[in-house]
Amino acid sequence: MPKHPVIAIAGLACETSTFSPARTAAADFHPRRGREIIDRYAFLHSGTPLGDKASWEGALIGHALPGGVVTRLAFEGLANEIVTRLAQICESCTVDGLWFDIHGAMCVEGMNDAEAELLQRIRVVIGSRVIVSASMDLHGNVSPQLAHQTDLITCYRMAPHEDELDTKERACRNLVGMLTSKDYTSNRPFKAWSKIPILLPGEQTSTRAEPAKGLYELVPQAESTRGVIDAAIWVGYAWADEPRSHAVVMVTGWDAEAVTQQAHRLATQFWDSREAFHFVAPTGTLAECIEHALQSDRRPFFISDSGDNPTAGGAGDVTWTLARVLARPEFQATDGPVVVYASIPGQQAADTIARAGVGATVTVIAGAEVDSIHEGPITMTGRVHAIKHGDRDAIIECVLQVGSVFVVITKLRKPYHHESDFTELNLAPRSADIVMVKIGYLEPELYEMAADWRLALTPGGVDQDLPRLGHCRIHRPMWPFDKSFAKLPDLTPRLIPSSNEAFPDNFQG
Structure with missing residues (x-):
């Protein structure tokens, strides 16, 4: 040797x-x-x-x-x-x-x-x-x-x-x-x-x-x-x-x-x-998590949109959660509780917002370009809050204010794990009432930032409710799909x- x-x-x-x-x-x-x-x-x-x-x-x-x-x-x-x-x-x-x-x-x-x-x-x-x-x-x-x-x-x-x-x-x-x-020879x-x-x-x-x-x-x-x-x-x-x-x-x-x-x-x-x-955090339906966040005085309150987590394999463009957030009356007015939502991809939407520029009011369609199983594309009208070019994953990042919700729209999907991901888009997550992120457990910087946290059991390609996904090729019995074993595993x-x-x-x- x-x-x-x-x-x-x-x-x-x-x-x-x-x-x-x-x-x-x-x-x-x-x-x-x-x-x-x-x-x-x-x-x-x-x-x-x-x-x-x-x-x-x-x-x-x-x-x-x-x-x-x-x-x-x-x-x-x-x-x-x-x-x-x-x-x-x-x-x-x-x-x-x-x-x-x-x-x-x-x-x-x-x-x-x-x-x-x-x-x-x-x-x-x-x-x-x-x-x-x-x-x-x-x-x-x-x-x-x-x-x-x-x-x-x-x-x-x-x-x-x-x-x-x-x-x-x-x-x-x-x-x-x-x-x-x-002492090494050829032994393994x-x-x-x-x-x-x-x-x-x-x-x-x-x-x-x-x-x-x-x-x-x-x-x-x-x-x-x-x-x-x-x-x-x-x-x-x-x-x-x-x-x-x-x-x-x-x-x-x-x-x-x-x-x-x-x-x-x-x-x-x-x-x-x-x-x-x-689960590493309290869980609930999306509606339950939002209600808990609105009633809480702890800020910022983080909610994980877990079913479409792009860092677990989700497509990242499921609109199911965002559609329900924007439909809630609490967030219709610009002076409502401040919500930051990260994120939803939309190639044409990002291009349109980038051309319009900060301060413009635009109507765009985003999401469900890949995963439309749970919800179709979403139409949003709002004021352009920020634009950023050159991200390795997202290419273009934009923020559109729709009512009191600041929606991060990307050309291509991107996970949001760091405080700088938000501040570089002129967002102040520590001052927000609710921060909703497509993630499962919070990454270290977000975990440190969160005054409180709930994990919403939302649909998507990485649904936390494993049995409802329909596994058919894994070996059975398998915990927790099976709670009763005829004999203990060897x-x-x-x-x-x-x-x-x-x-x-x-x-x-």
Whole structure:
């Protein structure tokens, strides 16, 4: 092994709802290539411990906003480019490792296990000798096939994902540590995989609250066990109707007994906690949440329009909630309670508002260009409050005041997670009476800002009422779809074959 191992980087990341009519195209991944990948991650830069211990070679990574299923054309184009670029890297040097930078809940037209398919194609090029370390979102799905083709695998330990970069750095640190260890030979770590028949949305499994908080606090304890390299718990992704959609525990390390014991401990704790999971905030119908906000004296009062959350896979253009907000008499007059609503996409509406300019009165039609299942497009007449050009996702952002409601209208969909997202549009969310955001649990800045908060159970491609979505391909029984189990699930961890061994056709997972 050379003094500095060569590690390639590749991966595609997109959290995709199979219940959304939206489709994700290649351009949505905003691909980065070569040096652009290294530049993205400061922990790989020269002068850092990881940057100085390995030679990093970027192939291609793509990170798309959560959305609808990825088109087969997009996947094939990006996957082929990844394979081609990796082949070029392998021709120029001996590749020792691969960092597989993924999310884990990417659904592709005509595929059941997109990340495993992508890694299988990558393995054809890099071979079975190369050590692969994957980093994932805890809302990803880990099939036995994906676990088989990786050697090291880890995921976030916080929801919201404040530890995203820490997790990616850990995946790289584990990989570099293995490749540079004086004791490393050609042996591969043991991988204990346990399937847990639970499928819950992130809003019921936030690590801000119990039981997820306590469950994830057990992960570092398991990781500190002698013979263990890494421990991870995947909640899974609830809005993908695929056989691999369920919770998983994986523990990797050099001691088969230790990884098996720790995986069983975590899996058992997860299963035993199933009835304790609850929404991270008080919930209700939209009408109930608005009534509570109007009666409250706590400002600003946040309401999550959760069913169309674009950062969970919603199309982002469902008009159901906005139509009902604008119809309420409390918000008809300009001196009514100040409501900020973020957001609704409308390509023509954004262009029209941008041409009209701030201060103009315009009538526009927006929304339901993609998801019109629940409500059609909405017509609004109001005064243009703000216009902003150049956002990476939205392209154009506008604010239209309709009565006392300040509606953020975008050319393309965009999530609103930061206070600056509002202030740069001449909005003052801290001074508003109600702030309504297409989101599930509040991201850190919004959570800090909110004096109070309710999660509205609204319709959309990421509806929090999972049973009414109509899953038909997940394995049953599955909590909470099924509350009665004829027999308790077998949580015994299975040792996944190493990546340089054949995967058995009769693997029981």
